[in-house]
Amino acid sequence: MNDKNKTLFSEFNPVSKQEWMDKVNIDLKGADFDKKLVWKNLSKIAIQPFYTNEDTINCLTNTGENSQALTNYRAIRVQNAENANKLALKAIEEGMNGIIFEVVEHIAVSELLKDINLNEISVSFILFSNELSFATEFISFVKLNNVASHNLKGYFDTQLISNYVTTGKLDNTNFDVIAALINLTAEFPNFKAITLSGSEYLDAGANQVQEIAYTLNSLVYLIDELTQKEIKVQTIFDNLNINFAIGLEYFIEIGKFRAFNNLLQEIATKYGIVEFSKTVTAKTSIWSKSVTDAHTNMLRATTEAMSAILGNVDGVLIDPYDKEFNNPSDFSSRIAGNISTILKEESYFGKVSNPVDGSYYIEEVTFKIAEKALELFKAIEANGGFYTSFEGELIQEHIAQIRQEKVKLISQRRLPLVGVNKYPNLMEKVSSEILSDSYKITSTKILKPRRASLEIEAIRKATEELVAATNKRPIVELASFGNLTMRKARAAFSYDFIGVSGFNVQQEESYASALEAAETSANSEADVVVICSSDEDYNESAIAFVKAFRALNNTKVLLLAGAPSNIDELTEAGLDGVVNMRSDVITTIASIQKKIQQTIKA
Numbered sequence: 001m002n003d004k005n006k007t008l009f010s011e012f013n014p015v016s017k018q019e020w021m022d023k024v025n026i027d028l029k030g031a032d033f034d035k036k037l038v039w040k041n042l043s044k045i046a047i048q049p050f051y052t053n054e055d056t057i058n059c060l061t062n063t064g065e066n067s068q069a070l071t072n073y074r075a076i077r078v079q080n081a082e083n084a085n086k087l088a089l090k091a092i093e094e095g096m097n098g099i100i101f102e103v104v105e106h107i108a109v110s111e112l113l114k115d116i117n118l119n120e121i122s123v124s125f126i127l128f129s130n131e132l133s134f135a136t137e138f139i140s141f142v143k144l145n146n147v148a149s150h151n152l153k154g155y156f157d158t159q160l161i162s163n164y165v166t167t168g169k170l171d172n173t174n175f176d177v178i179a180a181l182i183n184l185t186a187e188f189p190n191f192k193a194i195t196l197s198g199s200e201y202l203d204a205g206a207n208q209v210q211e212i213a214y215t216l217n218s219l220v221y222l223i224d225e226l227t228q229k230e231i232k233v234q235t236i237f238d239n240l241n242i243n244f245a246i247g248l249e250y251f252i253e254i255g256k257f258r259a260f261n262n263l264l265q266e267i268a269t270k271y272g273i274v275e276f277s278k279t280v281t282a283k284t285s286i287w288s289k290s291v292t293d294a295h296t297n298m299l300r301a302t303t304e305a306m307s308a309i310l311g312n313v314d315g316v317l318i319d320p321y322d323k324e325f326n327n328p329s330d331f332s333s334r335i336a337g338n339i340s341t342i343l344k345e346e347s348y349f350g351k352v353s354n355p356v357d358g359s360y361y362i363e364e365v366t367f368k369i370a371e372k373a374l375e376l377f378k379a380i381e382a383n384g385g386f387y388t389s390f391e392g393e394l395i396q397e398h399i400a401q402i403r404q405e406k407v408k409l410i411s412q413r414r415l416p417l418v419g420v421n422k423y424p425n426l427m428e429k430v431s432s433e434i435l436s437d438s439y440k441i442t443s444t445k446i447l448k449p450r451r452a453s454l455e456i457e458a459i460r461k462a463t464e465e466l467v468a469a470t471n472k473r474p475i476v477e478l479a480s481f482g483n484l485t486m487r488k489a490r491a492a493f494s495y496d497f498i499g500v501s502g503f504n505v506q507q508e509e510s511y512a513s514a515l516e517a518a519e520t521s522a523n524s525e526a527d528v529v530v531i532c533s534s535d536e537d538y539n540e541s542a543i544a545f546v547k548a549f550r551a552l553n554n555t556k557v558l559l560l561a562g563a564p565s566n567i568d569e570l571t572e573a574g575l576d577g578v579v580n581m582r583s584d585v586i587t588t589i590a591s592i593q594k595k596i597q598q599t600i601k602a
Helices: 017-028 033-037 081-093 131-144 160-167 173-184 199-203 208-227 233-238 250-270 296-310 330-345 360-382 386-391 394-411 454-470 484-499 514-522 535-552 567-573 585-601
Strands: 071-078 098-103 122-127 154-157 194-197 240-246 278-284 315-317 475-480 528-532 557-561 577-579
Touching: 017 033, 071 081, 071 122, 071 330, 081 098, 122 131, 131 173, 154 194, 154 240, 160 173, 160 194, 160 199, 160 208, 173 194, 173 208, 194 208, 199 208, 199 240, 208 233, 208 240, 208 250, 208 360, 208 386, 208 394, 233 240, 240 250, 240 296, 250 278, 250 296, 250 360, 278 296, 296 315, 296 330, 386 394, 394 454, 394 585, 454 585, 475 484, 475 514, 484 528, 484 535, 484 557, 484 577, 484 585, 514 528, 514 535, 528 535, 535 557, 535 567, 557 585, 577 585
Parallel strands: 071 098, 071 315, 098 122, 122 154, 194 240, 240 278, 278 315, 475 528, 528 557, 557 577
Antiparallel strands: none
C-alpha cells in the first residue's frame, strides 16, 4: 500500500473508553474519579474530562445558525444629538456596523442620524423617556429617506423588564407603549420593537441556567400582557430582540446561547408558532470585569465575544475595558470595537458555519443547560409565573444563593480572576476612589448588577486609604529557609496570595537557618513577615522561629505559608495565622490589615 494513501494513525489500534478509564484510575492512585476530574460548574452541570465515540450524544435542534453578518455594536450615550452623531460616524469609520444610542431625553432624530446609511448600518435605541414620540419621529425619518423596509435593522429597548428587576417598580402603561411600537414598526420586519433582557440576572450573580429560565419566564409574562392588548403571538415572536450578558465560562456560555435558542423554539411551538424572526444580542458582562489590572478586561472581553459568536448570536456589544471606572477613551472604545472585527475577519469566526456543531463536549453542555433551564422555567411557572415569583422574591433568593457561592469561591481563590484574586499586578497604582467599599444590599427585592470583585476591591481600598492616611505602604517580607524547592514554592504562593492586598510584597529573602531568618526579619523594616519552608523544616524549627521572632518583636504580623500539624502550639507561641490553599483571601488579609492599623496608630 502506498504510504501516501495511508489513513493517519492507521498503524495504531483503536483505544476503547474502558482502556482510557483503566489508565486514568492507575494514574489517580485510588483517588475518586468524580471528585478529581469531573467538573461541576455553578449551574450544577457535571462535565466529564473526556468523551469518546462510545458516548451517547444528545444533539438538540434549533440551536441557531452561525451569523455570517454579525452586527458589531458600539453603545453611545446621547447627551447632545450633534456630538452623538459625530461619535457614531467615527465608529462606523472604524469598522462598526451597528450603533446603540442611549436616548435619555428627546432629541432631533434627523440630527442624530445625519449621514448614517440606514440601509447598511443597524441602529438600535435604548429609550429612557418619550418613547412613542421618539419612535414616531424615527419611523418618519426612515420613510422620508426611502430606507428599504427589509434593510432597516436594529431594535427599540424600553427597558420594561430591566427596570422592573432593578427597581422593583413596574408601570403597566409600558405594555401599551410596546404595543404601539409594534404597530409603528409593522412595515419593517427586521427592526424589533420588543427587547427582553437577561443580562441583569447574570450581572447580579446568577448562573446560566437561571439567566435562560427567568428570561423565558418574563417572555411568557409579556405574551400574556400583550395578547390582552390584541397583539398576536406570532407578531410578538417576530418582534423579539433578546439581550444577554456573556459570562467567563467559555464553553458553558457557548452552550447557554445554543440552549436558549432551542428552548425559545420549544416555547414558540407551544403557542402554535412554527417559524418566527428574532435576534439575540450579547453584551460583555459587568460581573466579570475588574478595576485592578484593568487591561485584563480586554482578554475577558475577547473570550466572551468568542463564546457568544460561537453560540450563534446575531450581534455583540463589547464594552471598553475601562468602562467600570472611567469615561471610556477613544483608545479603549476603538480596542473594544476591534475585538469582534478581528474575530470575524482575521480569525474566520464570520466565515465558517456552526464550527461547534457535533462537538461531544459542547453538545453535552448545551443539552444539560437546556434540560436544567426547562426544569427551572417550569418550576417558576408552577409558582404563578414570572411576576408572582419576582414579587414573592423567589427569583431573587435563588440568584442570591448562587451569588454568595460565587463570591465564596472567589475569596477562596477556587474561582480565579486574574489581577483580582490571582496574579495581582504589584507594580500597579490604584486610586482608592475607583475601588468599591463592598457590596451592600439595599433591598432584597431588586437585583443589583455588580462586579464579582467588589469584596476583594474593598480589601484593596482599605490598604489604599491606609497609605493615603499614613504615607506608608505596608511591607511584606517572605523569610525562607531550609528545603529549596518547598521554600521557593511557598514564597511564590505567598507573593501571589498577599499581593491582592496592595501591600509592598518584596521578593523572597533566603536565610541559612531558621534562627537567622527569625532574628533578621524581626528587625527588618517589614510590617508583615511570612515564614516559608517545608513541612519537615517546620516540624524541626517553626516553634523556635516564632519564639525567637517574638522575643525581638511583638508588633509585626507573623504568618506561616503552609498547613503545619502543630498550629495550636505555634499560635500560642505568637504566630498570627497561616496562608495556604484553604485560606480565605478576604478573611486573612482583613485580619492582617486590622493588626497593621493598630500598630501604626500605636
